[in-house]
Structures are given as C-alpha cells and as structure tokens.
Amino acid sequence: MKNVTVAHSPDADDIFMYYAIKFGWVNLKNISFNNIALDIETLNQKALQNIHDITAISFGLYPKIRDEYALLRTAVSFGEGYGPKVVKQKDKKLKRNFKVALSGEHTTNALLFKIAYPDARITYKNFLEIENAVLAGEVDAGVLIHESILDFSDKLEVERELWDIWKDLCKDDLPLPLGGMGIRRSIPLNQAIDYEAILTKAVEVAHKHQGILSKMLLSRNLIRVDGPTLEKYLGLYANDKSITMNDKQYDAIDKLFELGYNNGFYDAKLKVRDFLIPTEYEELRNS
16 A cells, blocks of 8 residues: 555644545545644645645645645635634724734735735734734734634634735635645656545545534544534535635636735746646546
C-alpha cells in the first residue's frame, strides 16, 4: 500500500469533507490515505515547507506555494453573503491603528484585512484564542473564523464582516474565496488525477449522506460543535458548491489574486485555471 498524507483543519467542514475516506465509504486501490488535523495557519506554514502530499490551504497563501503545489478543484470553502467577522467589545471605538488578532499571516482573511486596514497593528493567534483575547482587552478587535462566527460572546459585536470588505474591494458579484486544497507537484500526474478524483468523490458522498455522516462524527466526538450548529455550518462551508469548483469560483480566486498583486502581497498576478491539475492528460492517455 502506498501512503498518502492528507492534512486538513480540525474545523467541522474539513473533517466532514474528508471522513467519507476515513470511514471507508470511498477508497482507491493500493492507496492508504492518512489524515492529520492542524489549524489552518499551521497548515499554511507546512505548505510553505512542502511537508504534506495533499493539504488544506488558505487561497490567500497559494501564490506563494505555486511552484510546489497545484490546486485541487474539490473540498473548497467560499462565503456567499457571509464569512469571517471582525469583532470588538460592545460600544468600543476603534482607532485607526487599533490592535487586532488574526488567525494567521497567510490566511485569506488576513490578506483582505491588511488591504482594508493598512494601519492596524496585527498580532497572530490560534483561531480558538481570538475571542478571549478580545474579551480580555488584550487586543482591540479580532477576526473570528470557522465555527466561531456562529457562536460568540454577547459582550462582543461585529465591527465589520469580511464579506463586506470583499464586496468593497472586489466590486463584482463573486463569492468570497476562503480555502481549498493543494497537491504536491512531485506526485506523478496520473496519480494526482486519481487522488483528486477520489477526494472529489469523498466530498460528493459526504454531501449526499450528510445526515448519516454528521451523526457518526457527533457520536465519536470528532467535531467541536453540536448537531444544529454542525448542520448550519455545513450549509455555509461544505455544501454542493464544495464538490468541484465552478467558473464563478475560479473568477473569484482570480480576483483575490489580483487584489493581492495590486497591493504588493504577491510577485505575480496569477490565473487559477493555470494551476489546476490538467485532467485532460488522462483523456489523452486513454485515447
């Protein structure tokens, strides 16, 4: 058996989209997929070091790892009218150079936040620590991500939605690109095509059998939220548009890359379709 490492975050949507493989609902002959769960910024840092075969990443990171990783079309998370939230204590007035906690230097929300608030003083924390840092007054504000956007202290209020920042910057009717999956370019192309296909199937099967899979995850304490919260969260970030990317999602990632390039965060303006696995190779090989 060939071992392939799949790294993903411990938040509910990533676990949900992967566990059809873990539970054996889908598989690939002679391949053993071994998963590891790490917070998104740790995943981003390890992607910069080219550690894992297949890994969840922030779309905001991708231009910096494009030489080592191709992008997968599946297991993607976008916001449509929702997304991370900038929160602060109620009635607190933020100065121009307010101190803020972000979940990581290379996250998509950090990229958009830096463009929108160039004078803010940034500190980085694990996403699970951000709410308490704001409550304790350690920082003036924080950007909540993952399940935290659904349930936070009533002592806090939303200063601004990342969705609104995205709309102001984007100026087009496009979803907010948050995270996806990268695959190491050193993997032979025919194998990479097979891996993408089985991961796509896993997300498709998980979505089709959401009720059963959710109960299994909850009964095994594999996720941090309760049943109703899980259902709501999956509706946001692990839905039918997570199975394989569409043209509108490609255009949204292109816009994100353009914004990053125009604001000096990237050394080139990329087009995402140039960095996908060329699945036409399989068709040519079998023709």
